[in-house]
Amino acid sequence: xxxxxxxxxxxxxxxxxxxxxxxxxxxxxxxxxxxxxxxxxxxxxxxxxxxxxxxxxxxxxxxxxxxxxxxxxxxxxxxxxxxxxxxxxxxxxxxxxxxxxxxxxxxxxxxxxxxxxxxx
Amino acid sequence: xxxxxxxxxxxxxxxxxxxxxxxxxxxxxxxxxxxxxxxxxxxxxxxxxxxxxxxxxxxxxxxxxxxxxxxxxxxxxxxxxxxxxxxxxxxxxxxxxxxxxxxxxxxxxxxxxxxxxxxxxxxxxxxxxxxxxxxxxxxxxxxxxxxxxxxxxxxxxxxxxxxxxxxxxxxxxxxxxxxxxxxxxxxxxxxxxxxxxxxxxxxxxxxxxxxxxxxxxxxxxxxxxxxxxxxxxxxxxxxxxxxxxxxxxxxxxxxxxxxxxxxxxxxxxxxxxxxxxxxxxxxxxxxxxxxxxxxxxxxxxxxxxxxxxxxxxxxxxxxxxxxxxxxxxxxx
Numbered sequence: 001x002x003x004x005x006x007x008x009x010x011x012x013x014x015x016x017x018x019x020x021x022x023x024x025x026x027x028x029x030x031x032x033x034x035x036x037x038x039x040x041x042x043x044x045x046x047x048x049x050x051x052x053x054x055x056x057x058x059x060x061x062x063x064x065x066x067x068x069x070x071x072x073x074x075x076x077x078x079x080x081x082x083x084x085x086x087x088x089x090x091x092x093x094x095x096x097x098x099x100x101x102x103x104x105x106x107x108x109x110x111x112x113x114x115x116x117x118x119x120x
Numbered sequence: 121x122x123x124x125x126x127x128x129x130x131x132x133x134x135x136x137x138x139x140x141x142x143x144x145x146x147x148x149x150x151x152x153x154x155x156x157x158x159x160x161x162x163x164x165x166x167x168x169x170x171x172x173x174x175x176x177x178x179x180x181x182x183x184x185x186x187x188x189x190x191x192x193x194x195x196x197x198x199x200x201x202x203x204x205x206x207x208x209x210x211x212x213x214x215x216x217x218x219x220x221x222x223x224x225x226x227x228x229x230x231x232x233x234x235x236x237x238x239x240x241x242x243x244x245x246x247x248x249x250x251x252x253x254x255x256x257x258x259x260x261x262x263x264x265x266x267x268x269x270x271x272x273x274x275x276x277x278x279x280x281x282x283x284x285x286x287x288x289x290x291x292x293x294x295x296x297x298x299x300x301x302x303x304x305x306x307x308x309x310x311x312x313x314x315x316x317x318x319x320x321x322x323x324x325x326x327x328x329x330x331x332x333x334x335x336x337x338x339x340x341x342x343x344x345x346x347x348x349x350x351x352x353x354x355x356x357x358x359x360x361x362x363x364x365x366x367x368x369x370x371x372x373x374x375x376x377x378x379x380x381x382x383x384x385x386x387x388x389x390x391x392x393x394x395x396x397x398x399x400x401x402x403x404x405x406x407x408x409x410x411x412x413x414x415x416x417x418x419x420x421x422x423x424x425x426x427x428x429x430x431x432x433x434x435x436x437x438x439x440x441x442x443x444x445x446x447x448x449x450x451x452x
Contacts, residue, residue, distance in 0.1 A: 009180070009350060010362035018311035085348055094351070096135040097142060114297075114354060116180075116346045117377070118362040 001028045003037070004110040010118025011086065016047035034088070034101045037111065039077045053113075055083045072094075085117040126151065133355075136287040137345045137388035141219045145355050152352050156340050157192050160254055163319050165287070165338050168199035173285035173335075174236070175276060176204040176225065178218030181291030183360040184349050186225055189289070190234050205279045205288070207272050208242040210251020211366060218361045225359065241279035244273050247434050256367055258440050264367050267437070270429045274421055297382065297395040302376045310369040317342075317398035334413075345391060424440040 005021040005077075012019040028036050042050050056079055081101050084089060088095040089112040090103060124132050124144035132142035133288065160166055161432060164428070174189065176182045182331065189202060191404065206222045209215055210364040226238040244251045255267050280288050297317060303314035315321070320338040415421065416428035 008354070008362075010364070084378070084385045087347055089354070092145075093131070093133040094135050097132055114350055114352075115362065116350050117381075118364050 001026055001030070001032065001105060001107055003028070003108070005037075005041070006110070006112040008112060009087075009114040009116065010088045011053065011113045011115045013118075014048040014053050015041075015045050018045070021045075028105060032105050034090075034095065034103050034105065035077060035080045035118065036110070038080045038101075046049065047094075051095060053083060053085070055081045055085065082113065083117075085115065087116060088112070089114070129162050132347075134351055135225050137347050137384065140388065148348075149355060152344070153188050153192055153195075154350055156344065157196060159319070159343055160192070160198075163338075165289075165320065165340060166198045166200050170198075170200040170286045171206040171284055172202050172289055173239075173280045173283050174202060175288055175337075176206050176208070176238075177291070178221035178224045178361050179291070180224075180349055180360045180362065181293055181296075181341060181346075181355050183221070183225055183291075184353050185230050185289065185291045186234060186236065187356065187358060188352075190236070191342070194213060194229045199388045201285050203237040203285070205276065205283060205285070206238065206240045207275045207279065208240055208244075209272060210253050212292075213252055214363055214366050217363060221359055221361045236285075239279050239283050241275045241282070243275060246278060247271055247274055247430060248438070249433060250437055252367065253363045256435060258437060261367055268367075270433055274428070275429045276337075277335060277421065285335055288335050288337045288391045289340055289342055290337055293341045293344050293346050293349055294391050294395060295377075295384075296340070297342060297398070298391045299376045299380055301394050301398040302380060303373060304320060306376070309395055313398065314382055315364065317395055317402060343392065344397070371378050442446060 002023050003021075003026055007015050007019050026037070026040055028040060038054060042054060044054065048063055088100070089110075090098055091110050092112070095103060122132065122142060124130050124147050126142045126143055126147040130144035133145040134143055134146075134148050135141070138257075138317075141164065166172065172189075174182065174186050176186060186202075186204060192198070193200065193202065204222060204226050206219055208219060218416060222240075223239065225234060225236075227235045242251075250267075250271070252268050256264050259267075301313065303311075304316055319342050320336050322334065322336045330413065352358075380391065380394075384450060389423045413422050414422055414426075416423040416431055417426050418431040419428060421428050421430070
């Protein structure tokens with residue numbers, strides 16, 4: 001699936017200074033959600049500590065719980081989200097309108113990550 | 121998909137954290153600006169003829185503030201004179217980039233210039249050459265934020281005086297204020313806890329013995345969520361920098377910040393709720409007196425002690441340097 005991915009507001013610092021991946025070929029397939037994209041970004045593009053970008057655990061409880069010992073990678077990835085304070089836009093609109101991590105990506109979607117945690 | 125809750129026509133682009141409503145881009149930009157206008161009007165922040173200095177760091181908050189105020193002034197004719205005021209703390213690799221962003225906001229092409237006059241005041245010129253780079257070289261990184269905070273506070277006052285400003289507006293947003301409420305609560309700093317939610321702050325009590333006018337400061341974005349400020353900047357394609365200061369780990373504030381963001385995820389109204397709690401405490405404790413103000417016997421700036429905090433720090437820095445200088449002069 002081809003996606004355009006943007007890192008703004010300081011997020012780019014976690015991705016080696018890259019702020020745009022335009023029409024970027026990803027190995028994600030039909031049915032992939034934002035969670036799959038986050039796992040892909042973590043494994044292939046992050047250049048800094050993943051905990052500055054990702055949150056493992058229930059976003060609703062707000063807990064940054066660590067995965068249980070022995071949890072498989074898939075179990076952990078099913079709880080992946082971004083850290084609170086990072087805004088996610090899907091095609092220039094708030095991901096909270098589209099089910100957040102569970103949004104099903106579509107060909108040519110634009111996903112924007114903007115940090116509110118830097119500067120100011 | 122559902123429609124914007126305001127215009128009932130366009131698709132929504134944002135879920136508002138304060139009330140959970142869905143709004144489209146155009147309605148969001150309008151309502152965000154109008155809410156800042158309501159804050160200005162209901163608190164009587166501006167009077168016609170006022171000279172208002174916008175404290176501009178080049179970051180998201182002050183950049184959004186400058187743009188919103190310029191637009192609101194065109195729409196509502198406040199009759200005030202705006203200018204931008206920036207402080208150069210002397211931090212290479214941080215402040216130089218952000219000052220360049222302020223210059224672009226002020227009026228250099230190509231990006232939607234506001235055409236506002238800009239005054240830059242540097243720590244170096246005010247405090248005997250003590251840039252923050254030099255402070256850190258001398259005392260190390262630990263405790264350097266104290267120097268920066270005290271110096272920047274006074275630099276803002278002096279810059280405002282140069283601009284003959286009647287008011288300084290700063291970009292502090294709802295998240296910043298909620299964070300400060302939490303920190304003061306956690307530290308048990310009751311005096312600051314009851315003061316930190318005030319929308320306008322005066323350093324000087326006008327009825328004190330040393331009746332020295334200090335430019336009041338106010339926070340027009342006090343009720344604006346950080347998320348909405350960032351979305352506003354994104355939708356208007358504003359030019360701001362998001363670099364962190366190279367010297368500031370902000371350890372304690374950082375923890376308060378992470379905690380607050382987690383609270384917000386679970387319950388978005390938490391940020392405004394915390395501000396309201398702080399405001400309620402202020403009402404409950406009215407009648408507490410603040411220290412009276414005099415002037416510094418060294419530099420003449422407003423101060424509640426005989427020598428102002430900045431002069432005390434400069435003095436301390438100068439003594440710090442003596443051993444280094446003597447060391448060089450000593451025969452080996």
